[in-house]
Amino acid sequence: MEKNTSSSSQKNSRIAKNTIFLFVRSIITIAVALYTSRVVLSALGVEDFGIFVAVGSVVAMFSSISGSLSSAVSRFITYELGRGSEGKLSSVFSSSLLLQILLSICLFFLILLIGGWFLNSKMNIPEGSLSAANWVLLSTAITFAIGMITVSYQAMLIAHERMKAFAYIGLVDVFLKLGVALLLTIATVDKLKLYTVLLTLISLVIFTIYYFYCRYNFTSSRFKFVWDINLLKEMFGFTGWAFFSSSVAIINTQGINILMNLHFGVLTNAARGVSTQVENALNQLISNLTVAMNPQITKSYAAGEKSYMHQLICSGSKFSYFLALFFIVPLFIEAETVLNLWLKEVPEYATVFLKLTLLTMLPQVMAGILFTAAMATGNIRRYALIVNAVSVTVFLFAWALYLNGYPPETAYLVHLVIRVLLIAIRLQLLKSMIGLNPFLYFKSVILVIIPVTFIAFVIPLTILLLPIPDSFWRVVVVTLLAASTTAFTVAAIGLTAREKVFVREKIALLRNKFMRLQRDA
Template sequence: MRLRSNNQVITNMFAMYGQTAVCGFLMFFSNRWILSALGESDFGLFSVVGGVIAFLLFINGAMTSSAQRHLTFQVGGGDSEGLRRVFNAAMLTHLLLALLVLAVGETFGVWFVKYVLKMPEERRFAASLAFQCSLFSTSIMIVTVPFRAMFTAHQRMFELSALTVLQSGLLFTFAYCLKYLPGDRLVWYAAGYATATTTIYAIQSVRGRLLFPSCRICVREMKNWPLVRELLSFSLWNLFGHLGGVFRGQGMAIILNLGFGTKLNAAYGIANQVAGQVGQFASGFLQAVAPEIVSRQGAGETDRMISLGLRTCRFAALMGLLWMVPIAFELNYLLTLWLKKPPQYTTMLCLFVFAMSVADKLTVGYVACVQAVGKIAAYQVTLGLGMILTLPICYVITRGTESVQACFWGATVMAAVVSLGRVYWGRRLLGVSLLRWLREVLLPVAASMAPGMAACCALTWCLPSSFLRLLAVMAAGLTLGLVGIYGMGLHRDERAMVREKVIGRLLKRGRA
């Protein structure tokens, strides 16, 4: 059973990494074409309109976590009847949520876009149309969440990855065609984005209906009010954490818009996309292993669940830093190579978002473990409030200093505080001491990355900026990073598995 679980996690990881590589390649060209076709102002305008939608979606994030947790728990316990009941209860809650988001979006959201956001007056009508397109695709996405959660519960990551790649392919094709389209390109882009994402949601739902017997919509089982209350109760406490994430992420976009205008939104949008793509290797690992963490708790294997959670913290940070370190040293050159004329402050904002991402990854395994245990009330309230406080703190800093850099220093410090808060709750809820986290996560990560950082620093100091230096820094950072991870970032049993799974297979192929 343990071998099968390990193989499933490894298969999921490779599926997510394949998705990351293909989507990253497509995004490299797509964003360049979109920025060129829209211009800085409209590109930033679409980003901030998306931020308004994200504010409306904070409830969906909490309910999605609840559905995934309960479905995965039922899969781990082998209860097919319970699985079907949870699916139908989740369908009801998400249908109601979609209606709520539509109602709020068509009232508060439309008012906010028309009268509050800072933009040229002649662009308000186009921004309103873009908002309507985003609101439509968002509502469809909410309704189809239980189907996606079922794929995650059964650890069918390969199919989810294939659908994500297909979506990126559709957006890639549309981005190329965008510059040839007549009329308002912002409206075209919003409509094309909504069409591509809605198509993927529909395919995913039909495939889930055909693949999983539990995906049978039954109105009678939707009215399982005790189960609906249980899902909503779990979602209520998750709400604080997701609301905090929205405030910290999309709230920053609105603060930048109110303080500095749409061009800085363009820089922030690009920074988030770059950091998100670089962090996909770590996020892919987390998506691959999170269902296994919940399944182990569902099977009563708490010690193994905690061990896997700490490994998740370590591996997520290592995989993120492996790419972030060399990219950070050559970020300005890479952005110029990619976008030709990147918006002002893009490099600086990328580095700050990198730092916040690393702080999050160092304790991200605690999130899955606490979700699996189910004791989330006090945990979510305190950490969610910590993230929510990021917004007023950054607003006050922005008003007082009118400095973008000072604003993001405040956000980075708050990200570190929230990450340490997870360690505190890990000790309270899981019995994992601070010393164990330092020994198994932070120290191995720091030791593993030190050689690569030193090499990248030396190369950028000694060589002039050029494509040759970019290749040298990337090669040195990745090579020494992998060596450091193997030597200092992995435990003895993990190194043995690497030798068996990777090096052993390479040797066999070489002999063949």
């Protein structure tokens, strides 16, 4: 018993340290990425930015294959690490890399053929911009292919829980993109073409870093030709359903981008692009806790530690949700002011899109942990079929409503309702898959987050009743009030006694690390 307790403590400590690395990285990444978006939007202009978002949506429709492969590779690598099978791990890595190289070549040409046809014959692109749009398609397709090959190396690094290296590589990526954005402000050539070409070069640099890091640190990441039919069949079987899940997610995001382009034009794409920039930045920050927990959830399942797995699922869902509240509450309240301070030119619909995006994120932050738990089993056929059959109705309802003259924001409202419904469906499915009790989850997670959410929103909203004009300082006041209200409410009613001890220990760990860095300096 003492050994198990010690083992759990070590695992929790590893999760905490990894989360700290990723959290610090994400704070920097968000600040730099949001400033980069401001510079890019200003340099390109609303119309060219809208073209970039719209054409990128065409390529993203194909990225479901890349996303599904990433999920499959991460799951198989982590599972073999949990079993301690080094030989099988090498075979999994080499097989996945070979598949991704072949698929990246095939998909590159498929994107140019199908995507090129759709872009030139169906999409709503302003006159005189079609040449630049085709250039965006080519550069984005190359970036997509490079990203597919990078997946295996990134999955290897995450599975080994090298989050410090993962964080540093992410910072290199975001600062390179900042450099590109600043270059656009002084460039005299076609800025849209230059931007997409430089983004492609950045993806090549990031791949090179991952390649050499993994090759130097993990012997199992050195490629060797492997054609294990049984392993490939197992991976393809898993990937097929993961591909189905990723395809529906892409339809509900990039597919709606295309619907908006067809019904409302590129200016609406620009507004959606702005809200997506904020969503991506927040998702990157919030999902870092999930990234740190994902390997432990999968390894716990592989080791047969179901009780610890269930504990991680419940705690991870709450921590992710509470972390989201810290950022979503003040952003929701001050969305219009923040956008005006952030951007020189705010596209129409950007404010309402951003507010609705923030609301749809709240149920989704919990879904990531639940999906990881399902993937750990390696048998996600029924889960994927039911969840995605419900999820795809977002696109179908949005399409039908747009055809009947409903406004652009309708898709977000549909998305919010479906995401809330899917939480209940996921829990019922996980009951039969891993023995997770839906009532336990409802009691320890749902019944806790509802009052916390209500208090976290209501108290900061009272600021709007006071005669304080829109300004940077009002944003600061609302942010501080929202953060303190959320922190107090989470501490008072959001965490169990064990979770409070865990948080205090990790805050002390972070403080000690900071003090040690100061002494060393």
